[in-house]
Amino acid sequence: MILAALFLLWSVAAPLQAPWREVAPGIETATAADLGGDANWAAKVLLVDPHLATFAVRFDPQKPTLAQWRQRYPGAVAIANGSFYSADAGEVRPTCDIVQEGRKLKGAGCLRQDALWFGARQREAKPIAQSTVAAASRTPRFFPPPDFHPDQWNDALKSFPTLVRGGAPACSGAHYCAESSRTAAIGQLRDGRILLFASQWPAVRRDVARWLAETLGVMDAVNLDGGPEATLALKGEPLEDAVGTYGRGLPLVLLVLPP
Structure with missing residues (x-):
């Protein structure tokens, strides 16, 4: 068991080792089952080096389908669904606040204590001397709501519940966390790479x-x-090979784009 876990961790840390398949430079995919997950999930994982790709959050209340999002962003290496949306009185809005192209969009209502922000793409800073610290500060990362500053980000989304925090499982409640449904998530490895998951x-x-x-x-x-x-x-x-529901409207998506 320990050897199997070490092998899987080594696979994640070393690009292009089985079972990973390269999609684009710095972007790899594998099935969750090949990474030790439950085969019954029929889930896919995408691993993204944020130095070799960019992320964008896009919202459209007209609920474009996956095919329509692809037509709109033909260069996208991958398209994933975003956080929740609400459709009260016929008005489609993000449930939680998001930041899209530098503009904060107010959500319908999201005061959950177990939420996290994903800072997808930071605002362009004024030209300064490049440094490792400066570069690291621009990479995508996660924040508890009190620590997130929307004015510093070009694209970001807030969602819930937190699944992992500080390397430890964080979703242990008896209700929502115990429910069984098709699941999507976004996370970050210790080395900064971003992981997308959908079942x-x-x-x-x-x-x-x-x-x-x-x-x-x-x-x-x-x-x-x-x-x-x-x-x-x-x-x-x-489309039939993607994780998703054919023809389903997706008002909020997360795009993985070339750098």
Whole structure:
């Protein structure tokens, strides 16, 4: 068991070792089952080096389908669903606040204590002398709500519940975390790489949280919208091979774009 776990961790840390398949430079994919996850999830994982790709958060209340998002962003290496949305009185809004192209969009209501912000793309700073510290400060990362400053980010989203925090599983409640449904999540490894996860079939969120932390070594992760919205599609992949629901409207997506 220990040897198997060490092998999986080594696989994550070493690009292009089985079972990872390169999608684009710095971007790799594998099935969750090949990484020690439950095969019944029928889940896909994408691992992204943030120095070789950029992330963007996009919201459209008209709820474009995956095919329509692909037409809009043909260069996207991958498209995943974002956080939750609300449709009260026919008005489609993000449930939690988001930042899109430097503008903060107010959510319908999201005061959960177990939420996390994912800072996807920081605002361009004024030209300064480049340094390792400066470069690191611009990479995507996670924040508890009190520590997030939307004016510093070009794209960001807030979601819930937290699945992993500080390398430990954090989703252990008896209700939402114990439910079984199609699940999507975004997390970050210790080396800064970003991990996207989506399942085609139901998964118990606390089981996913434990697997992310204990098997893959994820340091922070947050749940994204699940159920029929759970989506992870790679560029050039036939729609029927993507994780998702064919023809489903996706008002909020996370794009993985070339640098």
